[in-house]
Amino acid sequence: MIAGVDQNSLFEAAMNILLRGGWVLAPIFLLGWFGWFLMIERYGYYFMLKGRSIAGFWRNLRKRGEDVAFEKLSSRPYGYFYSLVKDVREYRDLGPVAVRNAMEATRHSISVNLSKSLKTISTCAALAPMMGLLGTVSGMVHTFETIQQFGFGNPVLLADGISEALLTTQAGLLVAFPLMLAYNYLAGCVEKVEDEAWSEALKFESFAFENKGAELANPVAGDKPVEEEE
Numbered sequence: 639m640i641a642g643v644d645q646n647s648l649f650e651a652a653m654n655i656l657l658r659g660g661w662v663l664a665p666i667f668l669l670g671w672f673g674w675f676l677m678i679e680r681y682g683y684y685f686m687l688k689g690r691s692i693a694g695f696w697r698n699l700r701k702r703g704e705d706v707a708f709e710k711l712s713s714r715p716y717g718y719f720y721s722l723v724k725d726v727r728e729y730r731d732l733g734p735v736a737v738r739n740a741m742e743a744t745r746h747s748i749s750v751n752l753s754k755s756l757k758t759i760s761t762c763a764a765l766a767p768m769m770g771l772l773g774t775v776s777g778m779v780h781t782f783e784t785i786q787q788f789g790f791g792n793p794v795l796l797a798d799g800i801s802e803a804l805l806t807t808q809a810g811l812l813v814a815f816p817l818m819l820a821y822n823y824l825a826g827c828v829e830k831v832e833d834e835a836w837s838e839a840l841k842f843e844s845f846a847f848e849n850k851g852a853e854l855a856n857p858v859a860g861d862k863p864v865e866e867e868e
Contacts, residue, residue, distance in 0.1 A: 662773030673762030689717015722839035770810020777803025
C-alpha cells in the first residue's frame with residue numbers, strides 16, 4: 639500500500655513538473671532519453687571493439703603459435719584488432735599491398751560506424767541547453783503577458799512564468815552536462831582502442847611477412863627440388 643502511494647506521488651510530482659515547465663520540457667526529456675539510449679548502445683559497441691587482450695595474443699603467438707593465438711582472439715569476433723589481424727592472415731598470400739588495402743578498408747568501415755552515432759550524441763548534448771534557452775524565453779514571454787493583463791498585484795500568477803523559465807533552463811543543463819561528459823570519455827576510449835589496435839596490427843603485419851620470408855628461405859626437406867633428392 640505504501641509502495642503504491644509512493645509510486646502515485648512520484649508520478650504526480652513528475653506530471654506537475656512537466657506541466658509547470660511548459661511545452662518545451664517534453665522535447666528536452668525526449669532528447670535526453672534518445673541521447674542516453676545511443677550512448678549506452680555505443681558503450682556496448684566500444685566493449686565489443688576492445689575484443690580480447692592484445693597482450694594475451696602476443697603471448698600465445700610466442701608460446702603456442704599463430705593459429706592458436708588467432709583462435710583465442712576469434713572468441714570475440716567483433717574486436718578491432720581481431721578484424722585487422724584477420725585481414726593480414728586472409729590477404730597475406732597476395733602481398734603487402736593487398737594486406738594494407740584490406741586493413742585500411744576495415745579501419746575506415748569501423749570509423750564510419752562509430753562516427754555516425756557519436757555525432758548524433760554530441761548534437762543531442764548541444765541541442766539540450768538550446769532547448770532550455772527556448773523554454774526560458776517562452777517562460778519570460780508568459781510572465782510579461784501576465785504582467786500586462788494583471789499587473790504586479792498577484793505574485794502567484796507571475797510565479798508560473800518564472801518557474802517555467804527556470805525549470806526548462808535547469809532541465810536543458812541537466813541533460814547536456816552528463817551527456818557531454820559521457821560523450822567525451824567515450825570518444826577518448828574509442829580513440830585509444832583505435833590507435834592501439836592499428837599500431838599492434840602493423841606489428842603483426844611485419845611479423846607475418848618476416849615469418850613468411852623465413853619459411854621461403856628455409857624450405858622443409860619435402861619441398862627440395864627433385865634434382866637435389868636424386
